[in-house]
Amino acid sequence: MASKRAEPVTILSLRRLSLGTPEPQPKKEPKTFTVEEAVETIGFGRFHIALFLIMGSTGIAEAMEIMLIAVVSPVIRCEWQLENWQVALVTTMVFFGYMVFSIIFGLLADRYGRWKILLLSFVWGAYFSLLTSFSPSYVWFVFLRMMVGCGVSGHSQGLIIKTEFLPTKYRGYMLPLSQVFWLAGSLLIIGLASVVIPTIGWRWLIRIASIPGIILILAFKFIPESARFNVSTGNTQAALATLQHIARVNRSAMPEGQLVEPVLDKRGRFADLLDAKYLRTTLQIWVIWLGISFAYYGVILASTELLERDLVCGSRSESEVVVSVGVSEESWSPCYCHMFAPSDYRTMIISTVGEIALNPLNIVGINFLGRRRSLSITMGCTALFFLLLNICTSSAGLIGFLFMLRALVAANFNTIYIYTAEVYPTTMRALGMGTSGSLCRIGAMVAPFISQVLMSASLLGALCLFSSVCIVCAISAFTLPIETKGRALQQIK
Template sequence: MGIRPGWNCGRCQLDGLNGLLQCEFFERKKARRDSRQAALTFEEAVEETGFGTFHAALLIICGWANASDAVEILCVSFLLPTARCDLHLSTADMGWLTASIFLGMMIGGYMWGVLADLKGRQRILVLSLMVNGIFGAVSSMASEFWQFLLLRFGSGIGVGGSIPVIFSYFSEFQPRNKRGRMVSALATFWMAGNILAAGLAWLVIPSTSLNFQLGSMHFQSWRLFVMLCSVPSLSSALIYALGMPESPKYLMEAGREDDALRVFQRMFYWNNRRTARSFPVERLLIPPAEKSSTKFYDSCVDRFLNLIMKGLDPIRKILARKLRVTSIILAIIFFSISFGYYGLWMWFPELLKRMETGGGSACSSIRNGSSEEDAKNITCYPVKTVVYKEGFIIAAANLPGNIFTILLMDLLGGKLLLCASLFLSGISVFFIWEVTTKTQSLIVSCVFSAISVIAWNSLDVIGLELYPTHLRSSALGVFTGISRIASILGNIVFGQLVDVNCGVIILLVAVIFFVGGLAGLKLPNTKHIELS
């Protein structure tokens, strides 16, 4: 017999067709063994888990938390047309009330963002959502303006923390080729919260049958509305506390390989339940831990100063040479969109009410005069339901913009969508004071709603992708703080000038949107970038 051609599989010499089949079997087995032994990076491990049921459930849970934040912020704008009489608010007081929420968000955004980078995303989400819900619920019992103001400030501290941390947490479960689309889908739930707040206001506030006497206080329907608006935050905190894992990216950065593997295994199980396979990875590539030195302090003052410096450390890092230009540009954009968007959005229900009373456009229906005189002369009852109906329509107008970003974010990238949206938002705002009828004003407001939401969604994606894991929540917290400063200024300026010259405010908002769009042209392109 002659010697037949053989197949060398590294173990033995096999021959013939049977040898070829056995060789292929050994090679596949060796490849599976090698894949388990090889240490995978975060992006590689996420790809191994697949994409499916886990990510869909995560989207719904994080989306509900995002919607709860929207409800808690925007509920104040819907209660102003009636609460202003019960709390004896002038127009300036209404500006300070809306500003107090954003002041709390400014403080909470930075505080919770730093803690999320130090202690983990999941536990900080639970705490911030609880603070949000508890303060929001208690504020419904406030009998004086200053009490309501302080409690809404406390609620703002909770909201300010949960918004940036939710997006950091959610993005750190996503494969990079789907991250833009999924983060855009998460941002869509802000619209859902807006619609929920508008719908609740439409259903609850005009209903005088819901008013009742609670001790010495008359519990009006708007107070019940405020209490109901705290339910989403409290229920979301409960869900995160009972069933949600920590971010695997954070766990890897913290050196907790076993914990990160368990999260990946959980993701793999839910995404591949129809197969009998187990997660084919046993090791992860853990980045080297930063060296830290143990310090001893001579006094409590030294320890306190060290804590302050540690808290300010993220600001120093995002302004380091490598990130300085990007951080300054993002700061300008966050300021521009927040000043313009919240300066108008929080006042839409009040403007619509004045249009309903006086007729004409948003600006022509506003009389010149003192705020105190307006507070005395304006009547809040009976509640005009058309105000809440129109608020609901404007909130629902976000839908086309959200669908647009979900479909095109991964295709076009966040930078292009951000710049285009800011420019178009500025143009749409300019026409708000040019229209002459209420219907036209409502249409322009809906157009502004649909276009501006594209900028917010794009900014959510870009902000996540430009910073490393150990700075991601902190950076978003810093920019959230800048955003809240702009929101505070926007609401105070609007409250002070809305009775004097509405046109000046509208023109100012349009110009600020244009400035943000120009700044966005200097941002780097982040489409499909790997999370660092």
């Protein structure tokens, strides 16, 4: 009987369980991550070291092509009987080509990829550099060097690729160290010039200088396209494959979940740079880029003129050589022809080493004072040392002033490169760098006429002009509306 009574209880209990409605379970949302989160999670490792070495080496090729004009100018001045303005025009046309194609390559890089434009620019630059060595006349030399300038303008995509792969806390350290490669290229071309020009001539110097660019073309296959660019165009699978590759090389883990980024239909529009959010920043960046370039190439070319013409203390070099042209007295014309002596090359090397002298202080300033304050301080000091260059001093004093000037102008370039790459979002980063690089070439185009023409007429006037421009840039840097120190790279506006 007891067992019969227990049975209904069991049945009732089962009925209650079966008739009850189950409690709703919370729906789990799939985990997602962005490229920014993936880059930060993967961290810094072996991939970034290889990236630093390969992309940084683009600075060697660029420095050799740009500094080439400074060491070849005395030779072509004599060979083709050139006036001061003709020598200055060579540098101006190089930067004219650079200016025009900086914008074009920036637009193309934001639409078709950083890697493709970087490769194209190196192939272009190496091809026309080799052609320059066969120039039959001054006109052909100017034209072909201008075409080299067009190609070199795309080298800045290497910096953008580095910036977009580096974790936030490493950008302020690794990007300034890239100055080592520019320094190496500058020293290499000066050292080669001191050996090659007196022996086998300037044409062979140009051929040798194109070799690093050709080697880099082969090395680019080890560097992938920017993952940030790929996701901005909707190619999420390619971006994910790139990030997984970096994680394997670095022996680190990827974030859990699915890579998700908004597809951006509008990319690389010039109007975005002048949008209300970025208008003031863009205009001030352009002023700073123009002024820094004006000062940087002004220092380089002024160094050459001060050594070649011995303008310090208003003197003239006793080693000036008058070259006769023609066979009759009527066709005779004087040509200023002063080849660099070994001591002149040593002075150029010492002053060029200055470009890395302030790198440790520059890194500290960028990471602790911030990009804006650091840039305003170094620009102010640059203005001061331009004025000090007017002091009548010894050869050692001149070398010291040039050394400090090269150190300061290099620090300026380091900081503005980093700031520009960080302040703009991925949709317009390459265009922002391209237009800035293009506008700054106006300063580079004007600098030769100040350093190689005005300086011969008035040393003080030329130096005061350089100093005034640097003061304007210092004020502009201090008043920039956005500080990018410690800020993650923006993907969209």
